[in-house]
Amino acid sequence: WFSDLDATVAVILRWNRDVDHILYLCEVNGLSVRAERGADIFSHPLGTLYFKLLEYLSDPTQTEALSTTIAGGLWGLSFDKSNELLKNLRSGNGKDIEKDISALKELKMEMNKSGVISFIIMVGELSGLITAENMEDPLTVEVWRAIVDLSQSIATNSRIENPLELIKELLNYKKTSENKVIQIGRGSIESNIQIMTAPPLKGLEADYVCLILS
Numbered sequence: 001w002f003s004d005l006d007a008t009v010a011v012i013l014r015w016n017r018d019v020d021h022i023l024y025l026c027e028v029n030g031l032s033v034r035a036e037r038g039a040d041i042f043s044h045p046l047g048t049l050y051f052k053l054l055e056y057l058s059d060p061t062q063t064e065a066l067s068t069t070i071a072g073g074l075w076g077l078s079f080d081k082s083n084e085l086l087k088n089l090r091s092g093n094g095k096d097i098e099k100d101i102s103a104l105k106e107l108k109m110e111m112n113k114s115g116v117i118s119f120i121i122m123v124g125e126l127s128g129l130i131t132a133e134n135m136e137d138p139l140t141v142e143v144w145r146a147i148v149d150l151s152q153s154i155a156t157n158s159r160i161e162n163p164l165e166l167i168k169e170l171l172n173y174k175k176t177s178e179n180k181v182i183q184i185g186r187g188s189i190e191s192n193i194q195i196m197t198a199p200p201l202k203g204l205e206a207d208y209v210c211l212i213l214s
Contacts, residue, residue, distance in 0.1 A: 009193045010206035014213045022195050023187055034187040036196040040179045041150075044143045046129065049074060051174055053127055057107065058167045063089045066097070074127045075101050103127060111163045119163035120151045138186070150180065 013019050016037040023035040041047040049072045055065035067089045069075070070082050077085065081100065088094050098105040103126040110122060124130035124144065135141050151170060160166045174180075187195075194206070198213065 007192060007207040008205070009208045009210065011193070011195045011210045011212065012198055013195065014198060016197060018212070019195050019197055026193075026195075027187070031193070032188045032191040033193040033195055034185060034189055034191045036183045036185050036194065038181045038183055038197050039139060039143060040181050041143045041146045042174055042177075042179055044139070045072075046134070046140050046143050047147060048072075049129055050124060050147060051171065053123060053129070054167050054171055057111070057123070058164065058171060063094050066094075069127065074129055075103060076128050077101070114163060116155045116160055116163050116166045117148065117152055120148060120166065146180070 011022065013022065016039075019035050019037045023033060026033045042051065049069055052065045052068040052072075053074070055062045056069070067086055070077065070085055070089075073082075077100075085094075085097065085100055089097070098108075107119075107123060107126055110119060114122060121130075130144060135144070150173070151166060154160065154169050154173060155166050158169060160169060183196075
């Protein structure tokens with residue numbers, strides 16, 4: 001089939017890391033390919049921190065969720081300040097936390113004034129989760145886009161106009177769905193050769209399919 005220049009080829013691999021490895025080998029050898037890898041928005045670092053933050057905003061007694069965001073580097077705190085706040089939260093002395101993290105107070109105020117999607121985006125920005133540096137990673141960009149799209153879908157389908165109600169629905173969705181996998185594309189979109197993990201196999205159309213699952 002190497003002589004059939006118009007043929008489409010699908011290479012199916014088991015793991016995302018294998019997709020990245022094969023894509024790299026193809027690119028360094030000048031072979032034009034397109035790769036697709038799956039990413040679970042709930043287990044991705046950005047998704048994990050974001051939904052922990054939503055847990056706290058939904059229920060401020062969930063101080064362990066807030067601690068996770070602090071330990072994860074959010075809120076623009078110094079190392080020493082982060083350690084101080086973590087100790088306070090874990091000893092039950094977190095009642096004045098908004099004095100040290102002013103963005104929390106601002107978010108609670110905006111929750112009663114902002115539109116639902118505007119607030120969802122604001123949570124990422126004010127917490128320091130969505131930064132120019134973080135958005136340099138294409139996978140992180142796609143995960144963030146998927147979170148916003150999911151929020152928009154739930155808000156529209158359930159006719160939600162209150163940010164707190166949307167947050168609760170997002171948390172319920174996460175709890176019942178366990179995962180939400182999105183497909184991230186890389187490489188040349190015009191290539192006839194596509195590398196992917198097994199989940200996208202449904203509906204796949206290609207002249208040649210190569211399965212490498214060992």
